[in-house]
Amino acid sequence: GESVGLHLPTLSVQEGDNSIINCAYSNSASDYFIWYKQESGKGPQFIIDIRSNMDKRQGQRVTVLLNKTVKHLSLQIAATQPGDSAVYFCAEILNTGFQKLVFGTGTRLLVSP
Amino acid sequence: KAGVTQTPRYLIKTRGQQVTLSCSPISGHRSVSWYQQTPGQGLQFLFEYFSETQRNKGNFPGRFSGRQFSNSRSEMNVSTLELGDSALYLCASSPGARNGYTFGSGTRLTVV
Numbered sequence: 001g002e003s004v005g006l007h008l009p010t011l012s013v014q015e016g017d018n019s020i021i022n023c024a025y026s027n028s029a030s031d032y033f034i035w036y037k038q039e040s041g042k043g044p045q046f047i048i049d050i051r052s053n054m055d056k057r058q059g060q061r062v063t064v065l066l067n068k069t070v071k072h073l074s075l076q077i078a079a080t081q082p083g084d085s086a087v088y089f090c091a092e093i094l095n096t097g098f099q100k101l102v103f104g105t106g107t108r109l110l111v112s113p
Numbered sequence: 114k115a116g117v118t119q120t121p122r123y124l125i126k127t128r129g130q131q132v133t134l135s136c137s138p139i140s141g142h143r144s145v146s147w148y149q150q151t152p153g154q155g156l157q158f159l160f161e162y163f164s165e166t167q168r169n170k171g172n173f174p175g176r177f178s179g180r181q182f183s184n185s186r187s188e189m190n191v192s193t194l195e196l197g198d199s200a201l202y203l204c205a206s207s208p209g210a211r212n213g214y215t216f217g218s219g220t221r222l223t224v225v
Contacts, residue, residue: 034213043117043203043216044156089156100169101146101205101214103156 012110019077021107023090026071030092034101035064035075039086047075047088077109085111115139117206117217125223131192134220138185138206145187146214147179150201159202162187163209194224 013019025033031052036044050057050064050073057064063076073090087108091101118137126132138145147159158171162181179189185206191198201221205214 036216041218043205043218046213046215049213091156100158100161100171101148101156102158103148105155 009105010108010110012112013080015080015082015111015113017080019075019080019084019109019111021075021077021088021090021109023073023075023104024071025073025090025092025102025104027092027094027102028068028071030094030102032093033064033066033073034091034093035062035073036089036091036103037084037086038089038106044089080109080111082111082113085109117204117215119202119204119217119220121220122218123221123223125225126194128194128196128224130194131190132194132222133188133190134202134204134222136187136189136204136206136217138187138204139215142206142208142215143185144207144209145181145185146205146207147187147189148203148205149173150203150219151199156203159189191222196224198222199224 034049035047037047038044048059048062048064050066055066061078065074087106089103089106091103094100120135144163146161149157159173160167160179161169165181176192181187201219203216203219205216207214
């Protein structure tokens, strides 16, 4: 079935710590994954993406890891800042020829100064 | 480059009424998708349009409909509103072919 799940609903970290947000997906046909950040009152904002032919991709302070064997994604945020506080969603695009994002339920990241 | 624009930002409607929400995609983006976001269900896919054609539809009742115009702008309509339709409705545009999506800020619909 179509489902993307998140292991933790809330993650609390101290400023400067590294954060890891995890996500499990169930559709082995998915070949493209995106992490979004959503702040209160705003739409989801693209953070980083990864295609299924890769297992790691790095951006500015963020890294996404993809483990296709266990259908698992993670988002690592280095030196977490208060401005990183938001809800983070992983999303997969199903390889059906049509574009359809299937979102996880979201993880709220709380960063304490 | 302007982002995805959704209007109105906030809307209050009475049960039984209908509502039309509007989305203007990023210039050059031909794919427009709509999502419903609620605290209980998260982000749920409604439908996707590409070049004025609905290519994909989520599991929502027929009260939810949409369309796309030749300039790629899209509208979604909800008829016979129910209290449970209260949600943030998000529009996202994409260049197509499994590229990233850019979301608008959404329309917050409250049904009373």
